[in-house]
Amino acid sequence: MINSKSIALFLFLFGFWLLMSGHYTVLITSLGVVSCLLCVYLTIKGNFLDNETIPIYFFPRLIQYTIWLIKEIFISNITTAKVILSKSEEPELFSVKASQKTNEGKVTYANSITLTPGTVTTQIKDNVFEVHALTKEFGDDVRGSEMDRMVTWLEKGK
């Protein structure tokens, strides 16, 4: 019952509680601890506590991946703005294969594709993603599968 996942969940909940509260007297903080413990207990009772809720094996490489993703998002935002202002869109729809093994990895990859402006995941079946891209260059970026390699690297953990 007490394992790394439940401790990680408790730390997240309590950190978030401290952030939202802003009052740090003994009584109120202890009430916060009790409510966070209750939430963790209910999560364990309901069998929600698995790799999909808390993918702890992502964490060691998460910061580096986030920095890389923010850089990609910034670059493609500028490209999308250029495309919109110059009316040079040529949309295309295509399929790519994802190399991730787990569901969490696939979700991360699909959400990263959608979060980058210019590309949207429209459908997912097993490990084939259907992607809509605003121009041919965005399509080539996804087909070049740099992001796919990055998410697979993130998924492997340490």
Next chain:
Amino acid sequence: MLDLLIQIISIISFVGGVFFILTGSLGLIRLPDVFSRIHAAGMIDTAGVSFIILGMILQSGFSLITAKLMFIGIFIFFTSPITSHITANLARKKGVDPVGKTKGKTL
């Protein structure tokens, strides 16, 4: 002096956010179909929102509000791709044909 520098950076970041939100709104009107318009909306969700929040963080100074603003940004980053994906997925399932070419076999 430092105050002035922070003010200038925050104004630049507000202007950047306004530029991206305005361009995204223009794209929502100008682009041909629902799938292309999602890209413009995605631009508002990422660049527009993060520049505006960066400007607000610089304006508010270092306090608990800074962390709260950062969490607003993180939550938008987690939820916006989900709504984009649901919109696109539903449009595909209801049989909306995208403008432009379709390459190879699609699902």
